[in-house]
Amino acid sequence: MTALVSCGAIARNTVREALRNRLMYGIFTVSVLVTLGSVAISTLSYVEGTRIMQDLAFASMRMFTVGTAILLGINLLHREVERRTLYTILSRPLSRTVFLLGKYLGLVATTWLMLLCMAGVFGAVSVAAGAPIHMGHFAAVSLLAVEMWILVGVAILFSSFTTPMLASLFTISIYVMGHLSQNLLELANASSDPAVQRVGGWLHQLLPDLARYDLSIEAVHGLAIPAAAWGWPVLYAVLYSSLLLVFASGLFGRRDLR
Amino acid sequence: MNPAVIQVENLVKDVRPGLGLRRKRVIDDISFSVQKGEIFGFVGPNGAGKTTTMKILMGLIRSSAGRATILGHEVGETAFRNEIGFLPENPAFYDYLTGRELLNFYADLSGVPVDQRHERVDLLLSWVGLSGAADQRLRSWSKGMLQRVGIAQALVHDPSVVFLDEPMSGLDPIGRKEIRDLILRLREEGKTVFMNTHILSDMEMICDRVAIIVAGRLRYLGRIEDYLRSERNEVDVTLESVSPEFAVMLETRYSVELRGVRDRIEFRLDEKHVGSLLRTALQTGARVVSVTPHRPSLEKVFLTAVEEAAAADQATDTTKGWWQ
Numbered sequence: 001m002t003a004l005v006s007c008g009a010i011a012r013n014t015v016r017e018a019l020r021n022r023l024m025y026g027i028f029t030v031s032v033l034v035t036l037g038s039v040a041i042s043t044l045s046y047v048e049g050t051r052i053m054q055d056l057a058f059a060s061m062r063m064f065t066v067g068t069a070i071l072l073g074i075n076l077l078h079r080e081v082e083r084r085t086l087y088t089i090l091s092r093p094l095s096r097t098v099f100l101l102g103k104y105l106g107l108v109a110t111t112w113l114m115l116l117c118m119a120g121v122f123g124a125v126s127v128a129a130g131a132p133i134h135m136g137h138f139a140a141v142s143l144l145a146v147e148m149w150i151l152v153g154v155a156i157l158f159s160s161f162t163t164p165m166l167a168s169l170f171t172i173s174i175y176v177m178g179h180l181s182q183n184l185l186e187l188a189n190a191s192s193d194p195a196v197q198r199v200g201g202w203l204h205q206l207l208p209d210l211a212r213y214d215l216s217i218e219a220v221h222g223l224a225i226p227a228a229a230w231g232w233p234v235l236y237a238v239l240y241s242s243l244l245l246v247f248a249s250g251l252f253g254r255r256d257l258r
Numbered sequence: 259m260n261p262a263v264i265q266v267e268n269l270v271k272d273v274r275p276g277l278g279l280r281r282k283r284v285i286d287d288i289s290f291s292v293q294k295g296e297i298f299g300f301v302g303p304n305g306a307g308k309t310t311t312m313k314i315l316m317g318l319i320r321s322s323a324g325r326a327t328i329l330g331h332e333v334g335e336t337a338f339r340n341e342i343g344f345l346p347e348n349p350a351f352y353d354y355l356t357g358r359e360l361l362n363f364y365a366d367l368s369g370v371p372v373d374q375r376h377e378r379v380d381l382l383l384s385w386v387g388l389s390g391a392a393d394q395r396l397r398s399w400s401k402g403m404l405q406r407v408g409i410a411q412a413l414v415h416d417p418s419v420v421f422l423d424e425p426m427s428g429l430d431p432i433g434r435k436e437i438r439d440l441i442l443r444l445r446e447e448g449k450t451v452f453m454n455t456h457i458l459s460d461m462e463m464i465c466d467r468v469a470i471i472v473a474g475r476l477r478y479l480g481r482i483e484d485y486l487r488s489e490r491n492e493v494d495v496t497l498e499s500v501s502p503e504f505a506v507m508l509e510t511r512y513s514v515e516l517r518g519v520r521d522r523i524e525f526r527l528d529e530k531h532v533g534s535l536l537r538t539a540l541q542t543g544a545r546v547v548s549v550t551p552h553r554p555s556l557e558k559v560f561l562t563a564v565e566e567a568a569a570a571d572q573a574t575d576t577t578k579g580w581w582q
Binding site for chain 1: 273313316317318319321334337338339340342344345346348349350351354355363364366367368369408411412
């Protein structure tokens, strides 16, 4: 019970920190401008205007949510250790795992809040531009939110043992490779070398399969989204992010806070 | 005898200063215990290992060997830590929070019941003189104010053991006095205080016992008075209208060093000779101006310990071969 209260307090404080960070408002403002810009760009086409607008707006939503997760995630633990704000917290009756979990949940909530605001802008702009809004859009935004469980977990894992610079490099690499992991597997399978096939298979298993969290094409084109298309990814995200947190907690728990 | 609240046994900490560099011993086999209700001072020069010891006690770093317990719990455990308050050296806090929000946050983490939180936070803010600035963000606060709120967060959950690392740092003389009074109040409430400080006069005024640590090793452990009592007791004597013969006798019989202007002389001598000397002085017509007991300070104790440690290190170095 105490651990839950502490975890909640850390998470709430992480959200509060983000809400009082001007950078967040800067990111949100730029994302709104890009979404509004997508309306202007969509006018260049006579036939696919609304689709182009929603495509661009979705891409902007993804880019800025991912950017927020990486930007805040890579600094999450490092800054606490560097500035020694951690000392007075870890001397309380809470374990490092609870602290890490609180930070994780707080950052996930922050990215969700950001995503919610951007989705609101997306909805408003779509309605104003006469573009349709349907369940596919909700599914796509929801899966992007679920993808943040994994991405924030990756950022925190690297933040638990390395510098923000390296953590950002690793997290961005994992994000990009995660979206290409299916392609990596197909590429490896196309090779005649069994060793390449094996390595491709391992990488596919090891890297998060993030491509399945991108339903923007289905949403924008109004294609049917089966329940399995977002049911399995949710389960996968729960398992994958749990594993990431276990590793991050193991690494962070062993660290000497000198 | 009160039960030991803090127990440290043969504590050792080795650190590697950098990748590929040899391990360095920063805490070398130290043992001590702190009793309930005591104000225990941990003194040492910079780099002596005071903060490292405190971090081990707070579970922030792990010891390489030895054992440390607080209230009977291993320092690595977390559940008992609502009984502990900790002020780190040069404390840093979330500067986007106001003083009140910060204390509420720590109260939340320490399990202070919601119905008592508001009252407790207000009380602590008034104790450390920050009621007026409670709703300002920490970003705009001075170092002294941060130090005060640091003390408040260490006490917000009413712990029974308080660890203070340089609690007077950044405070003006009035602030130091207030914090000293606060620490004494904690003792009156039956709390145990373990503090590191460089300010020896403060420590001498409030600590029941001290440990002097130099280069990772404990050089002295005990009551300040006991140490001072073990020193040779001397008195400073000032006499007037002293005859030249008496002055010569003082120098030859008591081996004292005379300082003086015209017919007034001052000297220091062993307390056991005072009676006979004063009788002789009065018989020779001298006038006794003052007799003041000379009391060595904690500073002297501290400097002696540092000098002895340096000498011991030098001796160890000279006995080592070039291959060591």
